[in-house]
Amino acid sequence: MSQTRETWPETWHRPPMIANPVLRYGLAAAVLVYALWAVTSLPFDWQRAAEGLARAQRIFAGSIPPSFERSGLLIDGFLESIKIAILATVGGVLLSIPIAFMAAKNLAPKPIYLLGRAIIIVARSFHPVIVAILFVKAVGFGPLAGVLTLIVYSVGFVAKMLAERIEEIDWGQVEAMRSVGAGYLSTLFYAVFPQIMPRQIGLSIYQLDSNLRASAVVGIVGAGGIGSTLANAFGRYDYDFALAITMVIVGAILVSEGISGQIRKRIW
Amino acid sequence: MLKISNLVKRYGHGEPVLKGLDLEVPGNSVVAIIGASGAGKSTLLRCINRLVEPTSGTIALNDIVLSDLKGRELRAARRRIGMIFQSFNLVDRLTVMENVQSGRLGYLPFWRAASRRYPKRDIRRAYELMERVGIAHYANKRADELSGGERQRVGVVRALMQEPEILLADEPTASLDPKTSEQIMELLRSLSAEFALPVLINIHNVAEARLYTDRIVGMRYGKIMFDAEPSRLDKAAMDEIYAGLPAEERGEEETPAPSLQVSAA
Amino acid sequence: MVELDAHPQDWARYTPGQRLFRFLVFLASVAAVVWAVMSIDVIWPWVLDAPEQMGDLFGRMVPPDFSNLSDILWVLLETVNIATIATAVAVFAALPVAYIAAQNTTPNIATLWLGRFILVSSRSVNTIIWALLFVAIFGPGIIAGIVAIMFRSIGFIGKLLGEAIEEIDRRPVEALEATGASRLKVILYAIVPQVMPTFWAVSILRWDINLRESTVLGLVGAGGIGIVLQSAIDTFNWPEAATVLLAILALVILGEIVSATLRKRII
Structure with missing residues (x-):
């Protein structure tokens, strides 16, 4: 037992995640330098922020209790948000179908595939608020800009997910339809659509839910709906009304999330 | 010496799982607890270190009553009880050394545990024990890179790192292949002798229990039906422990003649 | 013949109950869309105008100005x-x-x-x-x-x-x-x-x-x-x-x- 015994060290260090010490310390130093630079280079206006405490107090004091006095305005804004969400979902989902087929590697020829992907990437990359500003400039304030914005927003998500689903379809079913002599459309309807339909319905419900959320936001830059109501209330320092609106938005989002979650659980 | 008297455990309002159990485990003996699943073996073991809260009764280890300790005192008592689990219960994403040292967590100050700066004495002990069970060269490997038998050895070393006064093993070989499980049983027996530790092993495999332990306790319906050396575990005793259960529940390699009568459960 | 009758002569994918449910869901969806279209505060001629407006906006953006x-x-x-x-x-x-x-x-x-x-x-x-x-x-x-x-x-x-x-x-x-x-x-x-x-x-x-x-x-x-x-x-x-x-x-x-x-x- 004694002569063959290896000698083991008396200290132990956890093997580092990055084995190369130069790279390890270099990376750590780089992160540190970046953090310092990032914090110091940003134009913080501390003085203005310091006054914030008093302002926060005023805002909170002004917002409590929430005021539902102008509930007519609130309900109108809310209904408008729902309408925007519904129309944008319908438009977005319909538009997503051809774009998804364009962006599916297994169905589309290369140039069309690239075009489809490019559309999706652009639609996904811009935050809806930016898209909303452009539409507000192009078609004016109001719900139309909101609907158009959320159509773009829906395409970015639905077309991407749908394209992925189309790329995953079982080709055996397509071949089976072709082998019985079905035409292009019948093949599409019997072999492709049934495979993507459940996902498509699930996506539509999900998108309706996220469009409702987004419509509250794009309204802030003038694209209609409850967001516009909120931005107006804030602009006029009606903090009690703003709190009431926010509470309604939060409540609506929770309800819509619950409903869409339930529906998707059953369909998906 | 472990002394259990009149131990009762009841989950919710149901039938008690343990019904007034008495058991003494003196000195450095290896004791097997056998019985069908649901007999209460696992609950018994977990009552000893209070992972499961006993409903009534007392448990004492070397004259310290465990059953009414709380908080810090309970943790101090748990340090002295090593436990080995059926599914090893290692932290997969940590290295073998960290898993082994986690047996010392009860003794270490927090900053040492957090910074992984283990005392020299603990590292020395860890390497000694790991070498003793044959896993020292794996110290820097992640626990999930090891085979089942090696993982159970890590579990054993973790328990020994606690410098325990007793070892509890809950089905330590049930997730292992026959050859590896024999090695682990052999290891437990020799460790018991080496460290003068009493070892209490829940085990499904009666053949292994006969081979590697000094004493067999047979449980059924939360009661002890049999308690003697392995040679006295005859067919009558087996029938009392396992009556009416299908052969595969008996955990014996050789299948005894099926008993025809079915006892009302 | 009697035994053959046990098999239905026509086939439908869904039971009448399921079909009714699906129809109602469909109807509700259509109703929601119609309600939204009818009542939303949009000046419809503007909608037809929108592509042109967007094109106009886009035209003014090209070519981008990289001076800043x-x-x-x-x-x-x-x-x-x-x-x-x-x-x-x-x-x-x-x-x-x-x-x-x-x-x-x-x-x-x-x-x-x-x-x-x-x-x-x-x-x-x-x-x-x-x-x-x-x-x-x-x-x-x-x-x-x-x-x-x-x-x-x-x-x-x-x-x-x-x-x-x-x-x-x-x-x-x-x-x-x-x-x-x-x-x-x-x-x-x-x-x-x-x-x-x-x-x-x-x-x-x-x-x-x-x-x-x-x-x-x-x-x-x-x-x-x-x-x-x-x-x-x-x-x-x-x-x-x-x-x-x-x-x-x-x-x-x-x-x-x-x-x-x-x-x-x-x-």
Whole structure:
């Protein structure tokens, strides 16, 4: 037992995640330098922020209790948000179908595939608020800009997910339809659509839910709906009304999330 | 010496799982607890270190009553009880050394545990024990890179790192292949002798229990039906422990003649 | 013949009840759309006009004006810093929230509900709405932006992390409790290592999202590239607005690539 015994060290260090010490310390130093630079280079206006405490107090004091006095305005804004969400979902989902087929590697020829992907990437990359500003400039304030914005927003998500689903379809079913002599459309309807339909319905419900959320936001830059109501209330320092609106938005989002979650659980 | 008297455990309002159990485990003996699943073996073991809260009764280890300790005192008592689990219960994403040292967590100050700066004495002990069970060269490997038998050895070393006064093993070989499980049983027996530790092993495999332990306790319906050396575990005793259960529940390699009568459960 | 009758002569995919249900759902959907179309406050001729208007806008953006590119890139970098700092702070702030919002680690029922309340209120209010509030408090500037992103991120990270904690393997926790380790040490050795992969994945994912969100903070006055975009639009400087948009596009795509690589590396 004694002569063959290896000698083991008396200290132990956890093997580092990055084995190369130069790279390890270099990376750590780089992160540190970046953090310092990032914090110091940003134009913080501390003085203005310091006054914030008093302002926060005023805002909170002004917002409590929430005021539902102008509930007519609130309900109108809310209904408008729902309408925007519904129309944008319908438009977005319909538009997503051809774009998804364009962006599916297994169905589309290369140039069309690239075009489809490019559309999706652009639609996904811009935050809806930016898209909303452009539409507000192009078609004016109001719900139309909101609907158009959320159509773009829906395409970015639905077309991407749908394209992925189309790329995953079982080709055996397509071949089976072709082998019985079905035409292009019948093949599409019997072999492709049934495979993507459940996902498509699930996506539509999900998108309706996220469009409702987004419509509250794009309204802030003038694209209609409850967001516009909120931005107006804030602009006029009606903090009690703003709190009431926010509470309604939060409540609506929770309800819509619950409903869409339930529906998707059953369909998906 | 472990002394259990009149131990009762009841989950919710149901039938008690343990019904007034008495058991003494003196000195450095290896004791097997056998019985069908649901007999209460696992609950018994977990009552000893209070992972499961006993409903009534007392448990004492070397004259310290465990059953009414709380908080810090309970943790101090748990340090002295090593436990080995059926599914090893290692932290997969940590290295073998960290898993082994986690047996010392009860003794270490927090900053040492957090910074992984283990005392020299603990590292020395860890390497000694790991070498003793044959896993020292794996110290820097992640626990999930090891085979089942090696993982159970890590579990054993973790328990020994606690410098325990007793070892509890809950089905330590049930997730292992026959050859590896024999090695682990052999290891437990020799460790018991080496460290003068009493070892209490829940085990499904009666053949292994006969081979590697000094004493067999047979449980059924939360009661002890049999308690003697392995040679006295005859067919009558087996029938009392396992009556009416299908052969595969008996955990014996050789299948005894099926008993025809079915006892009302 | 009698036996053959046992098989129906015509076949339908759904039972009458299912068909009725599907029809009703369809009807309700159509009704909702019709209601929305009929009552929405839109001047329909404008809709027909919209493509032309968009084309006109697009025409004014081409060619983009790159003369201010270095300024734009500098502000863009600032935007990245806003997203990164906010994510970093939010990640740490979310840890205790996740801990008390997970059913298996929360100390008691009151803390559980406190945790859930924090998560829900953080998650249900969009970053832009948070920004609106913090601009009112701190005044316009990046502090409002950073705090807004933080407030929104805490809910997102906390929720996913809390779910990860709820899904951990209980067995190592039991094993370490059996060694007599204190609560804090059990967390450190049995819970933290198990949650680590999710922690990194969620942080990277949120950073990617925050990059996008930080590009619009400026539109409500909370700092970043949005301010440049807003002023370009307000002054009808469309060629410069186009440059800003292209820069944002490049940033977001780059961010996606970086986060995808990080994810692969770390996890």
